[in-house]
Amino acid sequence: MSNRTTRRSLIKQTATAAGLVFCHGASPSRLFAAPSPNEKLNIACIGVGGRGVANVNGVQSQNIIAMVDVDENRAAPTLKKFPNPRRFTDYRKMFDTLGNQLDAVVISTPDHSHFHPASIAMQMGLHVYLEKPLAHTVAETRTLTNLAREKGIATQLGAQRHAIPNMHRVVEHIQAGAIGKVSEVHSWINGNRGMPSIPLDSPPVPSGLDYDLWIGPAKSRPYHPSFCPYGWRFWWDFGTGETGNWGCHVLDIPYWALGLKHPSRVDAVGPAVDDQRTPTSMHVTFQFAESNQNSEIVLHWRHGSPDELLRQHRIDGEGMNTVFIGSEGILACGFDTLKLYPEEKYADFRAPSPTIPDSPGFYQEWIAACRGDDAATCHFDYSGPLSETVLLGNVAYRAGGFDWDADGLKTGTNAEAQSLIQTAYRKGWEVV
Template identity: 30%
Template structure:
């Protein structure tokens, strides 16, 4: 009878559209309380909930709380988790109250970028480990604060640059590091996506029922509600995000930094930025950017085109490691090596390699984080890696905002050389009563 009740319960969960298999539900029941990893989600509308689902696909992880300022999102997500796991997470609308929970090991931060720093630092101070979506934060200085907080409080912090867990990118890095492509001259990166144009202009509207919009704005400037600045499209405005550059740019630039001999901050950064498509678009950020990062090991060349969908090698986005012996082109679907031709030997200069059919690696990145919670080992994308990738996105955005073709960054001093206007954008001004975290 017990087996039948268990089967019926599991069947009803799956019939309800949930995402935990009967075998996983059975495995979860066998985990002792001492082995459980108790997580909470802060910011549950989109990517944050996707990351929570990957956490809950691990039998030792339990969701004990969800926090959001949109009651509609909060109701939906609590219901989904309860139906999937049989346990109802506690409900919070203020992350500070959530962080007071004693029976909590880690938090997932899936909020807009302008909230990452405040929540992550508070979580570290409360003794919680942190999985924070990329980019690490919405400014250079906030990334520094988060890096310091993780170190000061001995917390595990995984930044959501999940390509570090992807087979295609891991193998590509191995080809580069092993010398298979010869000396790397440059790394070409491109990202062409329609959504980079931003939404068409819309009028301000009343705040949707159930939304605490003032709390959603938090430290960002006070503004009337506009749907273009809310769910799904907030990243096109400097108050909350950095556009296509800090969304896809961080992921792809991270893969260039990852193959450096000693991953480092950029020094000289050359930027071209323009809004080419101006037809009824509502955005602060740019649809067209080209950025050059002359690094010690090679040149990084980043090419971004919002509103376009095609690109080199018939890929809308990708990375090309250009070596003396061949070029390796990779994106999340796989990679291929295009060898240079040796006219004298009448042969390819390196062996052709190809991988197809790879998929997203969020699940592996999450599994790495959970393992590091238990072992206290450094995760695959620790705070410093998140900081470096964010720097490579924020510096061009700052240059574009102030109209500077070149900026020189001194990473030791954490400031730009000879440009006070750029230095003013290293840290945001928080709206009262919110203040920058103090460590």
């Protein structure tokens, strides 16, 4: 099977695989009805080890008809638990074989291999649950976001903390004006993961691992356990660092609360840039010209704790990851915590009445959307811009700050930053 894919041939190939015939000018979307509300979805899970374990379990109420993984050993516990689905190593062969039977796919692969299976599935009109960040580059993310809208596909980004009730309460407090007009937000993730050691040895590829397929569209390099099966997250060729790992979870809070979409300016500072490995810390500043506060918002993202900020405002940082600075006060929160400052001012404060309903379950939201109900809460029109912003932070760290033209995907006069908006694929994996 050739790896090479073109947008024209992709539509033709996937239509053929799904048993579809298109008239001239017809939209290449699925031509059969969505499942009824009581019918189980036919789902393929791509990547069933690691994070994929939780995602498979999340949709096990449905009819999982295929499981795809390049690593037999890492996938073994899931395959043992679910012995009935057909097994594949190559998702392209799975789509060719079962495409006409599928309703949806769940993709839990490393960042560098999000785009290719997701784009094939979307061209086939299949609904998509995709791990965060949405893709490896900003351009890939925009393409998938647009595809979902064009095809009318039910999507969900794996930012599952969006369903936590405390997150809803934070949004309600901010939008009800509990701390006045917000102008500045600080979000962070603690820790110093990144900059793994450069491999000095060349161990053999483990049996049961199709390493060439694992590399997929990325630049080829010899196998090493420092990036496969998990350490990939901290190598630029494969991952997006701790910012990509946690940014979509944490920045979901201010994004939702303030109605943010695309920044107009991105700047970043941190340790010396390494061309292969992600950093152990960074500080990104995003400027947003538009928000639901009817004013500009400055959003700070840190890989590392904002100790000075917490001391300045006498905030107990335990369980916190976000601080909103308002004209009347401060709201500090985490996924499960919420506290207003100054404490004495808010001693008798009455929380606004809840307006955001509890989630029926993050996976259930998506399953219901696949059946024609309302869109899931982290559908790509919402989570696409969020993912783009997270990835833009990495671009600014690696290449310096820039003014961001979201419509044109342009980084102003910063040519180095522009080169990171879309990176080249390995020969045979091109999308043209």
